[in-house]
Amino acid sequence: MALNRKVGFFKGLKYKGGGPMWAWILHRLSGLAMVFFVGSHIIAGFLTQQFGSDVGIAINIVYENWIFQLVLFFLVIFHAVNGLRVTLLDLWPALLEYQRESIWLEWLVIIPLYVLILFTVLKSALGL
């Protein structure tokens, strides 16, 4: 008997793939999260608008929560910047030579942007 060849999610996570592998995992998670939230946001809008439904309002309240927003902003920014990296590399394969650089460049863009948002959101959230 041979062992099953399926690689479960957690088994895969233990592989030491480094920066690009983590970028991909985050990209996937953030993409899925966005589908979920954008989808539910649209539906919430629809429900509120049409029926003044409480469900829609409830969803929107979660949406307006600042902690939730911080998470969402991070995911959006990460997905957008990483997506741009992947797009550029994929459409111009000659750039793939610089993939190591592309990873730290990506974080170089994400971190200041996120700090800025963190600052503004916290400022208004905490009423500073």
Add this chain to the structure above:
Amino acid sequence: MQKITLKLFRYNPETDTKPHYDTFELEAEPTDRVLDLMEKVKGYHDGSLSFRRSCAHGVCGSCAMRINGQNMLACKTLVQDLKTSRITVEPILGLSVLKDMIVDMDPFFDSYKKVMPFFVNDEPKPAQERHQSIEDRERFDDTTKCILCGACTTSCPSFWSNDEYIGPAAIVNAHRFIFDSRDKGAAERLQILNDQFGVYRCRTIFNCTVACPREIQITQAIGEVKKAIATGSLD
């Protein structure tokens, strides 16, 4: 000499239902290969330890294993490269384990065989060699280096999640012919790779490139194949 704790994945299909790990304490030189350590265990501690190996210097592709969590060739990884005295060796992922480090390579070779990994040119052969410029030869040099070790395909998360993905190794070998100016089978190979289990399963994750012991720029090769499919140009 330094002390090494070697933790090995063990699975014997005839007696075990689940794998386990065995740990051995060994003396080793910093310049010893991980393969040397495993030979030592096999020779002096437990002869039933099973793994594939042949050339012992990274050219035959037998000994791809997961060493401290990353795919490498056991014969091309020195103890000093790992920068730790605790070494864990496990079989590569995504192929079924037959015994200890030995995995079933058949699906891997089946994918390889799908991409027409052979030279195609039915035009009449000249009396001497076909000519090719130095630049045209250089164009596909990188991908001729592949030793079919499987380190790349079995490090690819896209392959783990769906093992019907043809995998980077097969694409590398297709690339070797697609960009060979003497070859005439490019269109057919691109057709094969232009499939839902072909190049588009590659999500630019790069584990393959990092794992390749021959330092082939795999992701770039895959990118060039995608581009060739999109544009029809083979430059």
Add this chain to the structure above:
Amino acid sequence: MSSRTVAKRGFNLDYMMWLFMRLSALALYTIGLTGLIAAFVMSARTQTDISTLIRWTFFPNPSHIISSDIINLDSWINSFWQVMQMLAVFFGVTHGINGLRIVVEDFIGSNWWRPIWRGFIFILWLFILLVAVYVVLAS
């Protein structure tokens, strides 16, 4: 170096979607940047907070007006911005739903389930798209 080409390959969903994912990503950037710049030009610079800015950037939808700090909305309410909204919805939703399809299909081994999932995701896509268009037009 001799230049070589091969004949174009036929239609292939995976190829189209692969390309679409990248092009829609670039499109979203373009739409987003247009919105952002417009928001700044049209007085958002002094009158709004970050969430509003994001809303206007990605989705200048009048239903967002309710929660907006911008006082003068005249320059936003015209068909140009409605088209931009539609495009944003189309690219965003299609991109996202196709992403969902990719993830789901990564984990489907059998050929039997694949069309069923595809059908389901296609319906989901249509539904969200229609709802979104309705929301845009109705507001």
Add this chain to the structure above:
Amino acid sequence: MKKHQFEVVVVGAGGAGLMAGLYASQSASTAVISKLYPARSHTGAAQGGIGAALGNLEEDHPAWHTYDTVKGSDYLGDQDAIEFMCEEAPSIVYELEHMGLPFNRTKEGKIAQRPFGGHTNNETGKPVMRACYAADRTGHMILQTLYQQSIKNNVTFYDEFQVMDLIMTEEGVAGVVALEIATGELHVFHAKSVIFATGGWGRVWEITSNAFAYTGDGVAITLRRGIPAQDMEFFQFHPTGIYKMGILITEGVRGEGGILLNGKGERFMEKEGNAPSVKELASRDVVSRAMYLELKEGNGVNGENYLYLDVTPETVNKYAALDGRTNPDGSPFSVTGEEILGKLPDIIDFCETYLGVNPVTQPMPVQPTAHYAMGGIPTDKFGQVIVDKKRKPLPGLFAVGENACVSVHGANRLGTNSLLDLVVFGKHSGMKAAEYAKEADYIPLPDNPTEFVEQQLETLRNAEGEERISDIGTEMKEVMFEHVGVFRVEDGMAQAVEKIRELKARFKNIKLDDQGKKFNMDLLNAWELSNLLDIAEVTAVSALKRKESRGAHARDDYQERNDKKWMKHTLAWLEDGEVKLDYKDVIFTKFEPKKRVY
């Protein structure tokens, strides 16, 4: 037990086996059986090049190639076969190119060539560019190309099947018995023609460039079936193996201008008695011997047992200027670090990986390493096995590649001639085997074809001693490297024979840890060790008896070549555990033996 029937069975999927399989399968049903996946075969390790007088860069002729090979063999090679091989060389290299092999190219787009040891312009005596190459991965490309073509032509493979016996009845050859490594099950392959292409046995020695799989299975199997082994005392020690590890640094490095230096920084190859004319590019036996003497005199680097091989541009250019070396167009020869990197990428990678040395800026520590078996199963130039001094063929049995002895390499092989040997004789034995199979009938299998193998395996499995096979193996390797190595003397060799017999006795007293069936590598390694022991014994006895120095067989007590008494091939049989020797004439056509100077 499972049975299969094929007209032709090829054992081994290296360069030789694949070429034979490709050709045999064109006209006969053919199976290629290999204990490794074909792409893992040791042909893939070959670096430098394949010899053929294409004359792409300068004047060259197959006749020169023939003479160089005869001279390289120290006149022990059979000249009809050598001539055949060298004449076939250009067309077979073109054939490889037509199969898609990615050779490096010249400016005009032709196959690139480089100089190699012992290959000369017969008129000037200067080195000639004859080795066709693909960087320093020529063997890799040959192996890959042939495997690719086999896939294209739907050749039937049995991967990871270890052949353990040749089935011979009174009537002749009837097939082979193989063990399916994955299951431990025995398979019988009923065949009309059997081709052995199992490669060499460098694992007999301690420092070796050879793979773990190089355990001489083919020769050991045929020895046990009463077929002799020829010229076993001639085993090539390559001058430049990485110190202590034995990993090969191709002769191509010297072809590109690399220089050998001793601990004092002297270029010792130019000394009188070594090779004042072609220096580093003398044949391998000459260079290895010079290195051995240098080390013996205490001229190693830092008092250690190694010398330097230096291919840094400064050194190369300095000595190239001193030698007056020129490019084909007559301009002075010089190289840059980048060119070296382009031509020797793998060597540079090996040195960086295993030594932490970058050859473009630093010299490499090297020592002679066990490398290539000139001897093996005696065959004629169609690969047919011949079983006695009168050259009587054994119908249906073929051997090709490193495990065969045609003999084109005689007492010393020239670099690049092995890859050539593989493809030329692989092709012809494949065709011949198929041709024979078309005419012959299947010889009926004996009642219990697997009996002998089962008995061997049972003995190994049930041995209840206390010896570890790793100890026996290590001791064998040490004694063989010490006494049946680059330099040999009577006493040492006698000791080695003694020791090998002792080890063989101790081998009966082993104990295996693995008692399973699936992937029992423990059992197979033990069986392989028994092969190595048989081969070591035959080698040591053959060497002890040859009282002269010739090619790779260099004796301190008989320093001269003795053509009167020893211009003959050794044939060795293994009968009831005893080695029996006999001798066979060498075939001469054009070239009379001369003293060999480089």
